[in-house]
Amino acid sequence: EAQLVESGGGLIQPGGSLRLSCVVSGFTVGNNYMSWVRQAPGKGLEWVSGLYSSGATYYAESVQGRFIISRDNSKNALHLQMNSLRVGDTALYFCVKVFQPGWYFDLWGRGSLVSVSA
């Protein structure tokens, strides 16, 4: 059974950086489209970033220029480097596998909590 396990979240001050990781089992990260989706406290779901199997990357406007999505094929893992963090980035971050065609999200992790606060 496929599994996605996120880690790396925590409490950080505004302007700081964090790196989220997602270790995957049951399928190959490099052969699939992957994404990060977040949920701010009391809010709905928001797509954050995507990584195609080709290596192309995509970002929501709200994180463009601050976040970097990448993968480590040797560890079958997905990462999200988050820089210049803002209070508004506080959320539970989910690692997600994309089901094609279209942007359907068919496998999710349980999430990693990022809290940005002074």
Next chain:
Amino acid sequence: DIQMTQSPAFVSASIGDTVTIACQAGQDISGWLAWYQHKPGKAPQLLIYAASTLRSGVPSRFSGSRSGADFTLTIRDLQPEDFATYYCQQAQSFPPTFGQGTRLE
């Protein structure tokens, strides 16, 4: 970005009831719509994609339909494990966007 308007925000129901949740797309997305179930502390689950295709393993009491830009999730014969928050999501246009969620209590 395509706005997805989901209603109601909350719905109260009992075991055995039938519940419908609505989702309206801000522009034409054809049938590129998914429904997800999310329980606190758990990973969200894809229930339905392409507006009405039930994902393998999802109980048949869940169904989805489309009428133009209006979409509906119907849950028949509610079971205890169905109490959760449900989200619609458009998968047609980049970036993918979600409805605000419907909490089924």
